Amino acid sequence: MRAAEETFSYRYPHPAVTTDVVVFTIRDGRLSILLVKRANAPYQGNWALPGGFLDIDEDLDTCAARELQEETGISGLYLEQLYTFGTTDRDPRERVISVTYYALIPQDALAVPRAASDASAVGWHDVERLPALAFDHAQIVTMAHRRLVAKLNYSTIALQFMPEAFTLSELQCVYEALLNQTLDKRNFRKRILALDLIEETGRQRRTGKHRPAREYRARHPERVEIIK
């Protein structure tokens, strides 16, 4: 049985499997993603998505979370599988299948990500002004962006961008950044409150010389999918 397994395993060559993650956040009212600068060939010096090779004994989801943690120091966020890219020529070194994920991180969690061994720099980039990306990562970002915007209309995904407490104006800014258009304040508030997914904290937020805003929080934070 053991012998049969080994024969089976190496009858044909296997491709490498990686996970790559598109990490979104809202910075200064602009949708941005996290990129790492490649320290090694190929595409040395180019910006790329954080990601790396799957360990033979770890789950795909775990791999995505681990690579993100290793390369950027970020963990504990909303992470969802996006698509699997596997054309034969996408990596010049060998055949690589990339299982991609996208992640959403709250605005205030912008602890400056730290660069790790195989990245010489880590940074946020406005999705509308991305540098040239390594491999087929531009295609991955495009798909992730489309998926994110599509999900806005039938899910509560936007709440993942918010800190624990937030104001309705802040939430509206997130929607406007994602949809790339301005929204009517009254209609927005009516619609969001009708979903019954957020509730007032009872506190207020004073910022500047004007009327303070009510603070809200997500009503069911436990429904959030987090891959640890």
Next chain:
Amino acid sequence: MRAAEETFSYRYPHPAVTTDVVVFTIRDGRLSILLVKRANAPYQGNWALPGGFLDIDEDLDTCAARELQEETGISGLYLEQLYTFGTTDRDPRERVISVTYYALIPQDALAVPRAASDASAVGWHDVERLPALAFDHAQIVTMAHRRLVAKLNYSTIALQFMPEAFTLSELQCVYEALLNQTLDKRNFRKRILALDLIEETGRQRRTGKHRPAREYRARHPERVEIIK
């Protein structure tokens, strides 16, 4: 450079990669999927999704289409990537990542699929009455079914189940099978025709001792995604 590539390739063990396909059709007004009976261990004698190992030099999409062709003789249909399953324990032989697809085949294309070498039988099964499936294939079917139903509401995917010419009643039967509920005839016709995606062929269909039905066809058959 060549040496470096080879060193890179085998620094870590690589998992096997397979594609598995959930092929849907409508049989006798019931949503059904295609299963193959496994000729070999593990799960010998169990029903499973058609699929198999990725060749090192073929695209993922091509692999899905090829495996389907080899195991069932079916080709040239709507094929879309679903999700990638990769928990460490999903195959007892070795680490296997499965990139899954789902496919839709028209009602009348039910050329009886033929069994190939590694399947002792091939057959259609009502999704509401599936046998026990090998590996995590039941989970894959559940996800494919949910995706298919969800897509009904914002896409023209149901047309993929139809032959070149069809009647509105036939199309309605497909929707009813997918949604598992009856629909109002007038509302259904109004909604479908308003989409402006089908047109009359000008011909009629006489079936039985009653009024003949008008035949329709898809207006933009070229927009269909087909993976050859």
Next chain:
DNA sequence: CCAAAAGTGTTCACCGTACACCCATGA
């Protein structure tokens, strides 16, 4: 003329959208 499926319109409730003014605060 009867059985069987094809074909056809109207009404109503709800929802998304457009739109303008007062409120609370700090300076």
Next chain:
DNA sequence: TCATGGGTGTACGGTGAACACTTTTGG
């Protein structure tokens, strides 16, 4: 008192849902 963002309601049009009868054919 003024500047700044916070907060509120109404009217309208479009869309989805409910609902029943006539038409055409074969036997």
